Structure formats: C-alpha cells, structure tokens
Amino acid sequence: MKTIKRILPLLLAVAALCACGGGKGRQEAVKDGPGKIAVVISTLNNPWFVVLGESARDRAEALGYQAVIFDSQNNPSKEAEHFDNIIASGFNAILFNPTDADGSVVNVKAAIEAGIPVFCMDREINARGLATCQILSDNFSGCVSMGREFVRTVGRTGKYAELLGLVGDNNTWNRSKGFHSVVDRYPGLEMVAQQSADFDRNKAMEVLESILQAHPDIVAVFCGNDSMAMGAWQAVLSAGKARQIKVFGFDGQDDVLKSIAEGNIIATGMQSPALMATTAAEYADRFLKGDGDFSRKIPIAVDLVTSSNVKDYLK
Amino acid sequence: MKKIWKILSLIALFTICCILSVKIIPQEEYEKAKSGRTFDATEQVDLFFAEILPGMVENAAPVGEVLSALARDPRQAASEYGRTLGIGAPYSMAVKGEGTVKAADGETITLAEDGITLRTSMIFGNSVREASGFFGIDDYENTMDFNLISSDINSRLEESFAGHGFVPGQKVRYAGVMDVDPRKPLPSAFEVIPVKLETE
Numbered sequence: 355m356k357t358i359k360r361i362l363p364l365l366l367a368v369a370a371l372c373a374c375g376g377g378k379g380r381q382e383a384v385k386d387g388p389g390k391i392a393v394v395i396s397t398l399n400n401p402w403f404v405v406l407g408e409s410a411r412d413r414a415e416a417l418g419y420q421a422v423i424f425d426s427q428n429n430p431s432k433e434a435e436h437f438d439n440i441i442a443s444g445f446n447a448i449l450f451n452p453t454d455a456d457g458s459v460v461n462v463k464a465a466i467e468a469g470i471p472v473f474c475m476d477r478e479i480n481a482r483g484l485a486t487c488q489i490l491s492d493n494f495s496g497c498v499s500m501g502r503e504f505v506r507t508v509g510r511t512g513k514y515a516e517l518l519g520l521v522g523d524n525n526t527w528n529r530s531k532g533f534h535s536v537v538d539r540y541p542g543l544e545m546v547a548q549q550s551a552d553f554d555r556n557k558a559m560e561v562l563e564s565i566l567q568a569h570p571d572i573v574a575v576f577c578g579n580d581s582m583a584m585g586a587w588q589a590v591l592s593a594g595k596a597r598q599i600k601v602f603g604f605d606g607q608d609d610v611l612k613s614i615a616e617g618n619i620i621a622t623g624m625q626s627p628a629l630m631a632t633t634a635a636e637y638a639d640r641f642l643k644g645d646g647d648f649s650r651k652i653p654i655a656v657d658l659v660t661s662s663n664v665k666d667y668l669k
Numbered sequence: 670m671k672k673i674w675k676i677l678s679l680i681a682l683f684t685i686c687c688i689l690s691v692k693i694i695p696q697e698e699y700e701k702a703k704s705g706r707t708f709d710a711t712e713q714v715d716l717f718f719a720e721i722l723p724g725m726v727e728n729a730a731p732v733g734e735v736l737s738a739l740a741r742d743p744r745q746a747a748s749e750y751g752r753t754l755g756i757g758a759p760y761s762m763a764v765k766g767e768g769t770v771k772a773a774d775g776e777t778i779t780l781a782e783d784g785i786t787l788r789t790s791m792i793f794g795n796s797v798r799e800a801s802g803f804f805g806i807d808d809y810e811n812t813m814d815f816n817l818i819s820s821d822i823n824s825r826l827e828e829s830f831a832g833h834g835f836v837p838g839q840k841v842r843y844a845g846v847m848d849v850d851p852r853k854p855l856p857s858a859f860e861v862i863p864v865k866l867e868t869e
Binding site for chain 1: 757758769807812
C-alpha cells in the first residue's frame with residue numbers, strides 16, 4: 355500500500371503526458387468517420403474573402419467532409435490559436451489563407467508535423483516545399499497587364515498615387531512590382547505617393563483624401579485591391595475630381611465591375627476566389643485519398659477587365 | 670524524507686510537461702523567416718542563355734506550321750506546340766520564321782508576312798520563361814522570385830536588340846515566343862518576342 359501511494363503521483367503524471375501526445379491518435383480515430391476540413395481565412399471582414407471561405411467550405415462539404423470556417427481577423431496570433439485548436443481537434447486537412455507570408459510559416463509547419471496537409475489559397479507562405487499545395491492568383495502577371503493598361507489610358511506623363519495592401523502579404527508586393535515593372539519604364543509618369551491602406555475600403559478613402567491634400571494634381575491612382583479602389587473612388591468623387599483622376603483596382607469584385615460598366619473605375623484584374631477555393635478543396639480530397647501527384651504551387655491567371663470586356667464578367 | 674522525495678518527483682514531472690507543451694524555434698530559423706532576403710536570378714538566367722536557349726531556337730516550330738495548326742484546331746495546336754502554367758494562362762509557343770520589315774517604331778517590328786509583329790522593347794510577361802520549359806515554379810521560395818526570372822530574361826533580350834535599327838524592306842530571320850489563348854477568339858495578328866533576330 356505504501357508503495358502504491360509512493361508511485362501513484364508518478365503514474366498519474368505519466369498518464370497526463372500520454373494524453374498530451376495523443377493528438378495524432380485522435381486524428382486517426384476521426385478518419386474512420388466523415389473527414390473534417392478546416393477553412394482558415396485571414397479575415398471575413400472583406401466580401402472577397404467571404405467568397406473564398408464559403409466556396410472552400412461548400413466544395414469540401416459537397417465532397418463529403420465536415421467543414422468549419424475559422425476567421426483569423428487579420429491577426430497572426432488569432433491564426434496561431436486556430437491552428438492549435440485545429441491540430442488538437444483532429445481535422446484531416448486545412449484550406450488556408452495566411453495572414454502573413456513569413457509569420458504563418460510556423461503554423462503551417464506545426465500542422466504538417468502533426469500529419470495534417472495544408473493547402474494555401476490566394477496567399478502564399480515564404481517556405482519552399484512546406485505547404486502541401488499553394489493555389490494562387492498570378493498577381494504579378496495580372497498587374498503587368500494592369501500597368502500596360504494604365505499607360506495606355508493615362509498616357510506617358512502625369513502624377514499618380516499608389517495604395518498598397520497589407521505589407522506582410524506577398525500579394526501586395528507581387529501586384530505592386532508587376533505594375534511598376536511596366537509603369538516605371540516611363541519616366542514621365544511620376545509616383546508622388548505610395549501608402550498602405552491595408553486592403554480596406556474606409557482606410558483607402560482616408561488615405562487618398564490625405565494624399566489629395568498634398569497632391570491635388572494627380573491624374574490616377576492604382577489600388578492593390580478593389581475594396582481600396584472603391585474607397586479611392588469615393589474620395590475622388592467627394593473631392594469633385596472624377597473627371598481628373600482615373601482609378602484602377604484588382605480583384606474583380608462585383609461593385610467594381612459595375613463601376614467599370616458605368617464608366618467610373620477604369621480597370622480591375624479578375625481573380626476567381628471561388629475557383630481557387632474549390633481547387634484547394636478538390637486537391638485536399640485527392641491527397642486524403644492517396645493521390646499527391648500535383649505541383650506544389652498552382653498559379654491561376656488573372657484577366658484584365660476594362661470597359662471593353664466587362665460585359666463578359668458581369669453577372 | 671519520503672515526502673520530500675515525492676514533492677521533488679512531482680516537480681520534475683510538472684517541469685517535463687511544461688517543456689513538452691512549449692514549441693521552441695531555433696533563433697536562426699526565426700531570424701531567417703523575418704529577415705529581408707533578396708533573390709538573385711542572375712546565375713539561373715546565365716545558364717538559360719548559355720545552355721537552354723540554343724536548343725530552344727533549334728527546336729522552335731516553323732511559324733507557318735503553327736499558324737495553320739491554330740487555324741484548324743486552336744486547342745489541339747496550343748497543346749501540341751505550347752506550354753502553359755497553372756490554370757487559365759495562355760500557351761507559350763516557340764516559333765521561327767523569316768520575313769520582310771514593313772514598319773519599325775523602336776518597340777516593335779511589323780513584318781509583311783504571316784501577320785507577325787516582333788517586340789524588341791518594352792518586353793513584359795512570362796512567355797519566354799514558360800516556353801523554355803526550363804524553370805519550374807516549385808523550385809522557388811515564392812512567386813516573386815519566379816517572376817524575377819522573367820524580368821531578367823526580358824531585360825537581357827531588350828538589351829540585345831537595343832541600338833539595332835530596323836528599316837522597311839529589310840529581311841529578317843527570327844526565333845521567338847508567342848502566346849496564344851485557345852479559349853478566346855484567335856487574334857488576326859500575333860506578337861512574337863524574339864530570342865534570336867538576324868538581318869540579312
């Protein structure tokens with residue numbers, strides 16, 4: 355009896371340790387039933403990402419999985435919490451829209467080490483060969499086309515501003531660099547301001563209002579996404595400069611397509627969040643069924659949409 | 670004494686549990702993830718020009734053959750003669766031909782034959798990279814690095830054509846790359862980015 359009392363704390367501690375390392379066992383048990391797929395989205399406060407998340411969830415469910423959407427609220431810490439929860443809860447795969455190309459690497463690594471494949475959607479992480487697959491828009495090429503359209507419509511001289519997205523998102527820099535790879539070749543085109551508005555409509559409106567105070571003679575503004583383009587357009591309208599300033603966006607959101615058709619915003623790059631999301635869900639399904647024969651990175655082409663072809667994209 | 674032994678063993682086990690519940694990332698790994706890194710495409714593009722491009726020129730399909738195939742069946746022709754990356758991108762095809770300069774404006778050379786325009790300046794996009802089949806997207810840490818390959822190739826091609834004057838009536842021989850999207854109506858004229866351009 356004394357011996358039992360002596361070693362009981364030790365036995366309890368060992369039992370607790372076994373419980374800590376039992377995640378993998380729980381995950382394998384889940385595989386016997388319908389699989390579970392986690393859809394982790396950077397933010398649901400933006401309609402584009404809502405489409406991304408819901409399309410991924412719907413396709414996963416159509417393929418027979420239970421699917422749950424997690425909102426990271428553009429917060430890497432929140433994202434890390436979601437991953438801890440997902441790993442502990444025995445999900446079979448993660449469809450992932452990262453908050454930060456560098457900061458999210460550790461979360462993907464944790465999931466992969468726990469045996470959960472990760473399929474990045476729309477945004478990539480800066481780690482070769484880590485994510486199971488990354489399905490991304492070809493933002494750079496899309497913005498090369500945008501840059502060419504910018505020069506064609508604005509001309510080869512003039513001052514302009516650029517509104518950037520989230521600085522931790524590779525998409526921000528892919529788009530900006532694609533645009534500048536063209537526009538910077540024309541020395542008469544001068545960028546007088548470049549500021550981040552975090553892909554946010556309201557912030558974009560405020561930022562451009564400030565820019566217009568300092569640079570009332572700009573003739574164009576390139577925005578790294580359509581939410582910012584709509585905010586910029588509002589600022590341009592409020593300033594009474596709708597005829598002076600041309601606004602360019604990127605994403606292909608419905609409200610911008612409508613604006614292009616009405617002759618307001620000049621152009622956007624048509625992304626397909628639904629295609630990215632459904633492709634990610636289908637690749638996850640293939641992988642879970644034993645087929646991993648696909649490229650680790652799949653770019654999806656972005657079409658330039660202007661007044662000449664917007665009718666092909668309006669619903 | 671027994672009580673002390675019990676307490677010490679509990680403390681030791683508690684400490685072990687705490688350590689196992691914390692993920693420790695090496696400082697080097699963290700710094701690498703956070704540090705600004707730059708990618709230099711020079712070496713790979715040097716290799717491309719030195720060892721891959723000659724074969725690409727040699728194996729380029731005659732432009733007349735490609736245009737005929739496109740007129741018959743664009744999807745089949747694109748698949749047979751071109752390469753594409755991912756979903757929805759055009760097919761990049763290596764072609765060769767010759768023609769007579771009809772017009773030259775410093776950025777493009779319009780040929781009198783086949784509806785071909787050669788672009789010698791303001792070269793953008795991934796056509797040459799993709800047509801080569803040499804560069805794989807999975808070999809790069811991120812898509813920006815992959816795009817820098819295209820930028821470097823394009824700027825070197827532009828440099829090779831800079832200073833060359835082309836005048837109407839001049840005969841040229843070329844090998845280059847053109848993009849075709851078989852999902853869309855075919856254009857009436859095609860733009861070719863030359864990777865080799867000779868005048869007679």
